[in-house]
Amino acid sequence: xxxASTPKTDRSTEIASALRDxxxxxxxxxxxxxxxxAELAEQYGVSRPTxxxxxxxxxxxxxxxxxxxxxxxxxxxHLSYEAAHGQQITTxxxxxxxxxxxxxxxxxxxxxxxxxxxxxxxxxREAQHLTTMRDEIARQSDAALSDEDFCASDVAFHxxxxxxxxxxxxxxxxxxxxxxxxxxxxxxxxxxxxxARIVALHGAVxxxxxxxxxxxxxxxxxxxxxxxxxxxxxxxxxxxxxxxARPAT
Amino acid sequence: xxxASTPKTDRSTEIASALRDxxxxxxxxxxxxxxxxAELAEQYGVSRPTxxxxxxxxxxxxxxxxxxxxxxxxxxxHLSYEAAHGQQITTxxxxxxxxxxxxxxxxxxxxxxxxxxxxxxxxxREAQHLTTMRDEIARQSDAALSDEDFCASDVAFHxxxxxxxxxxxxxxxxxxxxxxxxxxxxxxxxxxxxxARIVALHGAVxxxxxxxxxxxxxxxxxxxxxxxxxxxxxxxxxxxxxxxARPAT
DNA sequence: GGCTGTTTAATTGTCAGACAATTGGCTGTC
DNA sequence: GACAGCCAATTGTCTGACAATTAAACAGCC
Numbered sequence: 001x002x003x004a005s006t007p008k009t010d011r012s013t014e015i016a017s018a019l020r021d022x023x024x025x026x027x028x029x030x031x032x033x034x035x036x037x038a039e040l041a042e043q044y045g046v047s048r049p050t051x052x053x054x055x056x057x058x059x060x061x062x063x064x065x066x067x068x069x070x071x072x073x074x075x076x077x078h079l080s081y082e083a084a085h086g087q088q089i090t091t092x093x094x095x096x097x098x099x100x101x102x103x104x105x106x107x108x109x110x111x112x113x114x115x116x117x118x119x120x121x122x123x124x125r126e127a128q129h130l131t132t133m134r135d136e137i138a139r140q141s142d143a144a145l146s147d148e149d150f151c152a153s154d155v156a157f158h159x160x161x162x163x164x165x166x167x168x169x170x171x172x173x174x175x176x177x178x179x180x181x182x183x184x185x186x187x188x189x190x191x192x193x194x195x196a197r198i199v200a201l202h203g204a205v206x207x208x209x210x211x212x213x214x215x216x217x218x219x220x221x222x223x224x225x226x227x228x229x230x231x232x233x234x235x236x237x238x239x240x241x242x243x244x245a246r247p248a249t
Numbered sequence: 250x251x252x253a254s255t256p257k258t259d260r261s262t263e264i265a266s267a268l269r270d271x272x273x274x275x276x277x278x279x280x281x282x283x284x285x286x287a288e289l290a291e292q293y294g295v296s297r298p299t300x301x302x303x304x305x306x307x308x309x310x311x312x313x314x315x316x317x318x319x320x321x322x323x324x325x326x327h328l329s330y331e332a333a334h335g336q337q338i339t340t341x342x343x344x345x346x347x348x349x350x351x352x353x354x355x356x357x358x359x360x361x362x363x364x365x366x367x368x369x370x371x372x373x374r375e376a377q378h379l380t381t382m383r384d385e386i387a388r389q390s391d392a393a394l395s396d397e398d399f400c401a402s403d404v405a406f407h408x409x410x411x412x413x414x415x416x417x418x419x420x421x422x423x424x425x426x427x428x429x430x431x432x433x434x435x436x437x438x439x440x441x442x443x444x445a446r447i448v449a450l451h452g453a454v455x456x457x458x459x460x461x462x463x464x465x466x467x468x469x470x471x472x473x474x475x476x477x478x479x480x481x482x483x484x485x486x487x488x489x490x491x492x493x494a495r496p497a498t
Numbered sequence: 499g500g501c502t503g504t505t506t507a508a509t510t511g512t513c514a515g516a517c518a519a520t521t522g523g524c525t526g527t528c
Numbered sequence: 529g530a531c532a533g534c535c536a537a538t539t540g541t542c543t544g545a546c547a548a549t550t551a552a553a554c555a556g557c558c
Contacts, residue, residue, distance in 0.1 A: 010540060012305065024339065030347055036509060047542045049298050052510090056261065056302045057309035061340070068510045069550025079343045090273065091310070091336065094328045098279055101418060108369070109418035116365035120357070169350060169358035173422060259511060285538060296513045301540085317539045318521030 011046050012053035018044075019054065023063055023076055034064065034074040062087065081172050085179075088172075092180030103232045106184060110177050111225035114158065117174060118217040120165035125209050129164035133157055133206045140199050150195065151186050155179060157202055164209065185228070193231060201227060260295050261302035267293075268303065272312055272325055283313065283323040311336065330421050337421075341429030352433060352481045359430050360474035362423055363407065367470065368463040369414035378413035382406055382455045389448050399444065400435050404428065406451055413458065434477070446476060 022028045035043065040051045055074055058064045062083040064074045077083070096106055121129075136157040140150060155178060162174045201224045208216035271277045284292065289300045304323055307313045311332040313323045326332070345355055370378075385406040389399060404427060411423040450473045457465035 012540085016309070020339075024343060026346070038509085049301075049543095050541065052298075053302060053305045053540095056305045060265070060306035060309040061336070063343070066510065067550085068548070070506090070508045071551055072509050072549080074510090079340070079347050081344065081348070084340050084344050087310070087340065088337065090269075091328070091333050094273060094312070095330065095333050095421070096418075097275070098328050099330070099417075105416055106418050109416050109422065112365040112369060112414075112416075112419060113362055113422065116361040120361060165361075167354055167358050167361075168348070169345075169355050169426075170361060172344070173358065173362065173426060177418075177422060261511085287538085298514095299512060302511095315539065316521090317519070319535090319537050320522055321520080321538050323539090 011044070012050050012057070015040070015044050015046070015051060015054035016057040019058060020061075020063060023058075028076050030076050030078045032076045034076070036073055081168065084172065085176060088176035089179050092176055093183065096180060096184055103184060103236075104229055106181055107225060107229055107232070110181050111221055111228075113174055113177055114162065115218045115221050117162050117165040117167075117170055118221065119214040120167060120170070121161055122209055122212040122214040122217055124166045125164035125212070129160050130206065130210050132160040133202070133209070136160070137199055137202050137206060140195065140202065143195075147186075151182065154198070155182055161205065161209065197227060198224075260293070261299050261306070264289070264293050264295070264300065264303035265306040268307060269310075269312060272307075277325050279325050279327045281325045283325070285322055330417065333421065334425060337425035338428050341425055342432065345429060345433055352485075353478055355430050355433060356474060356478055356481070359426050360470055360477075362426055363411065364467045364470050366411050366414040366416075366419055366423060367466040369416060369419070370410055371458055371461040371463040371466055373415045374413035374458050374461070378409050379455065379459055381409040382451070382458070385409070386448055386451050386455060389444065389451065392444075396435075400431065403447070404431055410454065410458065443480075447473075450476060 019028075019034070028034070034040065034055075037048050037051050037055070040054075041048045044051065055064065055066065058074075059066065062077055062079060065077050066072070066074045095101075136153045139145060139153045140157075145153070158178055159175060162171050162178075165171070201220060205217055205220035205224070208214075208220050268277075268283070277283070283289065283304075286297050286300050286304070289303075290297045293300065304313065304315065307323075308315065311326055311328060314326050315321070315323045344350075385402045388394060388402045389406075394402070407427055408424060411420050411427070414420070450469060454466055454469035454473070457463075457469055
């Protein structure tokens with residue numbers, strides 16, 4: 001049953017799955033060295049290029065890293081938050097752009113998750129988080145700041161809020177969502193945004209966090225969400241009007 | 250500057266990055282066919298195996314799919330939620346197991362995100378969601394249900410709750426977190442859990458959802474979180490006691 | 499003996515050419 | 529016009545080879 005049960009998968013996929021399984025189930029531990037390509041080839045009864053394709057698949061998921069030289073080979077990676085982040089952001093970005101997700105839907109999800117951090121962040125925030133948030137607010141108040149830098153500062157502000165919850169799992173999930181949405185948000189609200197308004201809303205959130213008032217913090221985030229969605233709606237309406245007035249370009 | 254600026258990356262990584270960039274930035278659209286391997290090889294000045302390794306990397310991220318035959322080739326994938334899901338679960342699972350995340354931390358994150366869905370779920374839940382939840386509660390009340398099936402039903406229950414929020418982005422994020430945590434939860438609470446207690450808590454959550462009472466729904470989830478964490482702590486304490494009584498096994 | 503420079507072996511990275519397998523399209527026949 | 533068989537394009541795989549890299553083993557010198 002086993003040889004004929006996989007009629008459509010290629011060997012490199014099979015081998016990649018087998019190795020991935022060995023890693024996920026703990027048969028291969030972090031730092032372990034996989035057999036050399038030649039050994040794997042012999043073991044699975046395939047040629048080296050086929051094994052290499054399988055290894056590249058795993059490398060693409062940051063499950064292994066390879067090293068040349070005498071003591072080289074493929075090693076099981078310690079999957080860091082950073083590496084996982086990068087992938088999640090790429091995936092989320094594509095997911096948003098390819099599935100015609102309404103801005104409103106993405107925005108709603110993002111702020112819902114951020115509000116989930118609020119109670120924890122209020123309970124555990126430390127001086128450094130408050131400092132970061134205040135610093136970013138100060139940067140955002142600078143009229144000379146470029147649009148790109150304003151956006152980056154915006155991300156940093158929200159990141160500090162999430163980090164204040166001091167839960168790495170939550171930070172991982174949230175940062176992925178926030179950063180994946182950033183290009184989308186920029187595209188829509190880049191030119192139209194009222195910086196003073198945003199700075200005021202950020203200030204309210206920061207104050208609530210300092211006062212450890214979770215309810216106020218959530219309310220501040222909700223206000224920010226509403227403003228963002230309203231702004232997006234206005235921008236879209238304006239674009240639609242323009243498109244009607246001047247159909248083709 | 251360009252040829253010498255990448256001293257340590259191999260060609261297949263470079264090519265994979267270039268193609269990934271083309272997809273992410275929209276230069277290659279969903280359904281587009283990439284050049285054939287031979288054409289890509291010529292284009293980048295490398296051999297076919299090298300190109301193939303690059304393509305396998307992209308395939309591992311579900312960015313492309315390949316097809317044999319006359320009209321075959323590599324095509325830009327439509328990144329579905331399902332495909333993204335699978336990857337996220339694999340990544341999250343490894344992240345939890347490799348980073349020594351405390352059960353409490355993971356649990357806290359999971360329920361915080363789930364509570365974030367509560368207001369939306371209460372506002373938008375439909376008959377089908379309530380039906381699913383009630384059905385799963387009924388299954389969970391069956392004493393003959395195996396532990397595995399009980400766990401699966403537990404996941405289905407929470408999944409229905411999240412889906413009731415009717416926000417695909419939220420569902421995507423949450424389902425990943427919930428399913429990634431499941432093995433961890435099973436390992437800890439498998440034998441010790443008091444099914445009647447869990448069923449009662451699930452019932453409270455379902456009732457709150459039906460009544461569209463977001464506050465009560467969040468409270469129910471918080472109670473479930475507390476119970477889960479207490480249970481885990483008890484299990485860990487018992488294991489520690491056993492280990493002390495009988496140090497080596 | 500201890501340090502230094504060189505060799506060496508193991509391993510990955512890459513190449514070239516070839517053949518098998520698959521699949522859609524084309525052509526010829528009835 | 530319908531159908532069968534051939535054909536060409538493309539991916540999947542193999543073989544064998546060489547280049548690049550790295551650490552360890554080794555030889556030589558002080």
